[in-house]
Amino acid sequence: MALLFFSDNDDTEQWRAELEALKPDLDFRQPSDSTTENDQISYALVNPMHCPDLRNYPNLKAIFSLYAGVDALLDRTTTLPENVPIIRLISSDLSLSMSHYMVQHCLNHLRHQREYFQQSAQCLWQPLAIEANRLKVGIMGLGQLGLAAGEKLAALEFDVAGWSRSEKHSSCVTCYHGVDQLSAFLSRSHILISLLPLTSTTTDIFNKQLLKQLPKGACFINAGRGRQVVEADLIECLDSGQLSSAVLDVFREEPLPANHPFWLHPKITVTPHTASESRPCRESAQWIVDNINAIDAGGTALSGVIDFNRGY
Numbered sequence: 001m002a003l004l005f006f007s008d009n010d011d012t013e014q015w016r017a018e019l020e021a022l023k024p025d026l027d028f029r030q031p032s033d034s035t036t037e038n039d040q041i042s043y044a045l046v047n048p049m050h051c052p053d054l055r056n057y058p059n060l061k062a063i064f065s066l067y068a069g070v071d072a073l074l075d076r077t078t079t080l081p082e083n084v085p086i087i088r089l090i091s092s093d094l095s096l097s098m099s100h101y102m103v104q105h106c107l108n109h110l111r112h113q114r115e116y117f118q119q120s121a122q123c124l125w126q127p128l129a130i131e132a133n134r135l136k137v138g139i140m141g142l143g144q145l146g147l148a149a150g151e152k153l154a155a156l157e158f159d160v161a162g163w164s165r166s167e168k169h170s171s172c173v174t175c176y177h178g179v180d181q182l183s184a185f186l187s188r189s190h191i192l193i194s195l196l197p198l199t200s201t202t203t204d205i206f207n208k209q210l211l212k213q214l215p216k217g218a219c220f221i222n223a224g225r226g227r228q229v230v231e232a233d234l235i236e237c238l239d240s241g242q243l244s245s246a247v248l249d250v251f252r253e254e255p256l257p258a259n260h261p262f263w264l265h266p267k268i269t270v271t272p273h274t275a276s277e278s279r280p281c282r283e284s285a286q287w288i289v290d291n292i293n294a295i296d297a298g299g300t301a302l303s304g305v306i307d308f309n310r311g312y
């Protein structure tokens with residue numbers, strides 16, 4: 001049983017070390033290993049952005065994505081073998097990192113950090129009132145990352161709601177689901193977070209019709225995917241005051257081009273797709289090894305299997 005690692009920009013040796021520490025009998029291969037026969041490969045661990053044609057490996061049992069988002073991989077369905085499960089990365093390391101990002105930017109909004117940076121640049125001493133009531137946060141996408149972020153925000157006494165495709169229950173997050181409940185969810189969200197996967201249904205979902213349903217002056221934080229945002233509509237909502245600010249980690253084009261209006265917009269914070277980076281760490285390696293062991297024992301993957309019909 002061999003695992004083939006495909007990535008141009010992930011730390012191959014660190015991934016090898018983490019995986020072999022947990023599974024010493026793992027036969028870790030790279031495309032450069034000239035002795036590899038294609039029929040020796042049982043598992044592929046791939047960067048969705050740099051995934052080659054995987055139809056040439058007849059004994060492939062599963063494809064692991066190095067990232068939580070697999071939209072780039074599903075765009076290449078013609079180079080994916082049929083009937084081989086694709087398993088996206090689920091890791092407490094990813095969830096914690098994303099939670100830190102969301103807590104940081106919700107607190108920045110609550111505590112007027114953007115305004116104080118701007119005032120500071122002008123030597124301006126001007127205290128701003130902090131909302132007395134609990135600020136309401138709405139998280140679109142209440143999956144692995146969204147729910148973890150919601151729990152951390154609720155622990156800080158933000159009033160948190162989430163919106164998902166199917167019905168959910170949580171002791172600390174008020175759950176909304178489906179198109180019918182979207183308006184009610186949006187109308188209470190002073191901070192709107194997106195942690196939605198990119199699918200045909202979520203493409204362009206953040207347009208002016210949706211953003212205008214938020215309370216005036218809302219803050220929008222997007223760490224889902226850039227193609228979910230209609231950029232001209234977002235700028236229009238910021239310029240009109242419908243939105244007070246936006247924090248954007250993902251973009252239609254990455255890296256964000258130097259001449260893009262988002263860079264210099266006074267109400268936009270840009271981060272370079274680093275809200276939660278996939279790293280070769282023990283938690284992520286454990287996830288992969290647990291799934292390999294389950295499949296090798298004759299079972300199926302534990303969770304994280306992509307449903308091609310849903311698109312995530």
Ligand SMILES: NC(=O)c1ccc[n+]([C@@H]2O[C@H](COP(=O)([O-])OP(=O)(O)OC[C@H]3O[C@@H](n4cnc5c(N)ncnc54)[C@H](OP(=O)(O)O)[C@@H]3O)[C@@H](O)[C@H]2O)c1
Pocket residue numbers: 068069070094140141142143144145146163164165166167178195196197198199201202223224225249250273274275276277312
């Ligand atoms: N910026 C970064 O650094 C970074 C890092 C990692 C991931 N991401 C992004 O975060 C996304 C989410 O990751 P995850 O691990 O949390 O995924 P996940 O566990 O699959 O959760 C996805 C959530 O979105 C909901 N959803 C999907 N389509 C929907 C729709 N049409 N309407 C309503 N809800 C919908 C799902 O609803 P159900 O629960 O009903 O299925 C689920 O709650 C990834 O796909 C990726 O794009 C970004």
